[in-house]
Amino acid sequence: MVQCMLLAFWALCVLGLRYPLQMLPVLLWEVAWKSIWLIVVALPIWVSDQMDNSTLEMVYECLLVLVFPFVIPWRFVFVNYVKKRGDRWV
Numbered sequence: 001m002v003q004c005m006l007l008a009f010w011a012l013c014v015l016g017l018r019y020p021l022q023m024l025p026v027l028l029w030e031v032a033w034k035s036i037w038l039i040v041v042a043l044p045i046w047v048s049d050q051m052d053n054s055t056l057e058m059v060y061e062c063l064l065v066l067v068f069p070f071v072i073p074w075r076f077v078f079v080n081y082v083k084k085r086g087d088r089w090v
Contacts, residue, residue: 006061021076027068028077034065 009030016023042059045051051059 002058021073024072024077025081027072028081031065031068031072034062038062038065 009026012023012026013030016027038059042051042055042062045055046059
């Protein structure tokens with residue numbers, strides 16, 4: 001299941017090469033869940049020296065998230081997702 005989810009994210013990231021600003025929320029979500037998993041799950045296992053091969057493999061796959069904060073247009077994110085007023089629900 002995890003491999004399928006990561007493959008789906010990869011496909012969306014490839015689509016993001018064509019439409020980078022429209023796919024930005026997917027990229028932000030990927031950065032969020034991978035960062036949370038690395039901090040909440042992988043870090044305690046690593047600190048307790050109980051890292052197994054499958055968890056280590058997942059860590060390597062998730063460490064690519066370290067590149068994303070350098071390529072995300074943070075000014076655009078702030079202006080369009082933080083500062084901009086949301087749409088009315090009804």
